[in-house]
Amino acid sequence: MTTQTNVTEREQNGAERTRTGRWFRPPVDIIENANELLLLADVPGAASDAIDIDFEDGVLTVEATVASRWNEEATPLLQEYGVGNFHRSFRVSEQIDASRIHAEYTDGVLTIHLPKAEAAKPRKIQVQAAG
Amino acid sequence: MALARRTNGMYPLDQLRSQMDRLVSDFFTPMTGRYAARSETQGRGFPALNVWEHNDDLYAEAELPGIKSEDLEISVEGGDMTIRGQRGGSPSEETTYHRRERGSGEFVRVLRLPVEVDAEHVEATLKDGVLLVKLPKAESAKPKKIKVSAG
Numbered sequence: 001m002t003t004q005t006n007v008t009e010r011e012q013n014g015a016e017r018t019r020t021g022r023w024f025r026p027p028v029d030i031i032e033n034a035n036e037l038l039l040l041a042d043v044p045g046a047a048s049d050a051i052d053i054d055f056e057d058g059v060l061t062v063e064a065t066v067a068s069r070w071n072e073e074a075t076p077l078l079q080e081y082g083v084g085n086f087h088r089s090f091r092v093s094e095q096i097d098a099s100r101i102h103a104e105y106t107d108g109v110l111t112i113h114l115p116k117a118e119a120a121k122p123r124k125i126q127v128q129a130a131g
Numbered sequence: 132m133a134l135a136r137r138t139n140g141m142y143p144l145d146q147l148r149s150q151m152d153r154l155v156s157d158f159f160t161p162m163t164g165r166y167a168a169r170s171e172t173q174g175r176g177f178p179a180l181n182v183w184e185h186n187d188d189l190y191a192e193a194e195l196p197g198i199k200s201e202d203l204e205i206s207v208e209g210g211d212m213t214i215r216g217q218r219g220g221s222p223s224e225e226t227t228y229h230r231r232e233r234g235s236g237e238f239v240r241v242l243r244l245p246v247e248v249d250a251e252h253v254e255a256t257l258k259d260g261v262l263l264v265k266l267p268k269a270e271s272a273k274p275k276k277i278k279v280s281a282g
Contacts, residue, residue, distance in 0.1 A: 027232035033225050042196040042233055044260030069192065069261070071185055077245060080179035081194065108196030108260015 022084025
């Protein structure tokens with residue numbers, strides 16, 4: 001059983017258009033358990049110090065800059081994907097304890113832990129037998 | 132839109148792809164999410180590859196986030212490079228998925244190499260989810276300077 005949680009993707013606003021370079025939308029998994037929401041994002045090629053996570057007014061924004069791996073002198077033979085920065089933001093309606101948000105980055109996968117605020121955790125209500 | 136979706140490069144040599152790139156099988160088990168969609172629409176399979184040539188080496192690069200080096204096997208044989216591996220799913224205790232876009236499962240991709248390579252000296256590194264395979268060309272495939280002697 002889960003509490004009612006909504007994580008909706010935030011529409012990009014006009015400001016995003018001023019960004020330079022190539023930006024990609026990383027694929028994510030969003031998982032909920034009793035204590036937290038977990039957001040896993042594939043951001044391969046980003047260094048851990050090039051990842052910015054911001055949570056403000058219920059909006060979680062993830063941004064990762066990826067250094068170019070392009071060698072000017074090389075001759076491309078096959079190009080199936082583009083390389084660029086990652087950006088994505090979500091509106092999180094669940095009550096989150098912002099002070100306890102933390103994240104790890106391993107093997108190109110960013111894991112963000114969004115602990116639920118105490119009030120949002122499911123509670124078991126004990127029914128007491130009457131006298 | 133500033134957020135470009137990943138698009139195919141339009142390099143002229145891409146046309147050679149169908150000859151170069153022999154896909155033996157997609158995934159043993161269907162993958163979900165972006166990768167599956169990509170392989171269906173483009174028929175290229177997972178992982179997507181960028182391949183380039185620099186001096187006497189070929190380089191093949193693939194994005195493999197969440198895959199450990201011990202879950203990855205790369206082999207070069209008979210003019211083909213094979214990348215084989217798997218990505219596990221996420222923990223399944225008492226959880227609810229609100230979104231599931233990241234693929235998981237096993238994959239095999241075979242790339243027909245455009246030139247002969249020195250299989251003994253192939254090097255592969257995996258860093259921050261990016262695999263880079265360096266394939267030195269075989270002596271026979273290296274460009275040779277031909278001296279023109281005056282007659």
